[in-house]
Amino acid sequence: MALLPILRYPDPRLHKVAKPVQVVDDRIRTLVRDMAETMYEAPGVGLAATQVDVHERVVVIDVSEDNDDLRVLINPEIIWKSEETQVYEEGCLSVPGIYDEVQRAARIRVRTLDEQGETHEFDAEGLLAVCVQHELDHLMGKVFVEYLSPLKQNRIKTRLRKQEREALKA
Numbered sequence: 001m002a003l004l005p006i007l008r009y010p011d012p013r014l015h016k017v018a019k020p021v022q023v024v025d026d027r028i029r030t031l032v033r034d035m036a037e038t039m040y041e042a043p044g045v046g047l048a049a050t051q052v053d054v055h056e057r058v059v060v061i062d063v064s065e066d067n068d069d070l071r072v073l074i075n076p077e078i079i080w081k082s083e084e085t086q087v088y089e090e091g092c093l094s095v096p097g098i099y100d101e102v103q104r105a106a107r108i109r110v111r112t113l114d115e116q117g118e119t120h121e122f123d124a125e126g127l128l129a130v131c132v133q134h135e136l137d138h139l140m141g142k143v144f145v146e147y148l149s150p151l152k153q154n155r156i157k158t159r160l161r162k163q164e165r166e167a168l169k170a
Helices: 024-043 126-139 150-169
Strands: 046-048 058-061 071-081 086-092 095-105 107-113 119-126
Touching: 024 046, 024 058, 024 071, 046 126, 058 126, 071 126, 086 126, 095 126, 095 150, 107 126, 119 126
Parallel strands: none
Antiparallel strands: 046 058, 058 071, 071 107, 086 095, 107 119
């Protein structure tokens, strides 16, 4: 297993739309293991392949307290959303140190493939529903800060670019 570098907003590669996985094979299973290790090390609760500069529809999620409930989503799609919404404070491994409230569907149903290429469906609510929607946005080339006002987006870009410049000087 290997830790993968996580792209940081506003890197333009975060806006690439991921392509469907054609075959769930050992290459994809290795990617899943590396993504899971990277997510846990970061630490985070979700990671989309887009964030590690792999533009295929692969996501890993673990919202458990003990990091013992890894969910692997290959070619995931939301097949139902509740009309009811919820507001959650979100953060992102690609936007370190930034948290803000985003409104999303309160409940969803997801169809996905697992690591063996088998199709599954599951219902999600609460943090899991938020995380799935957040990660699927990444696969569509969207970062959570794009739900915020243009003013907030510009402030975030400026702050992250400044942090990057300071890190290069150190």
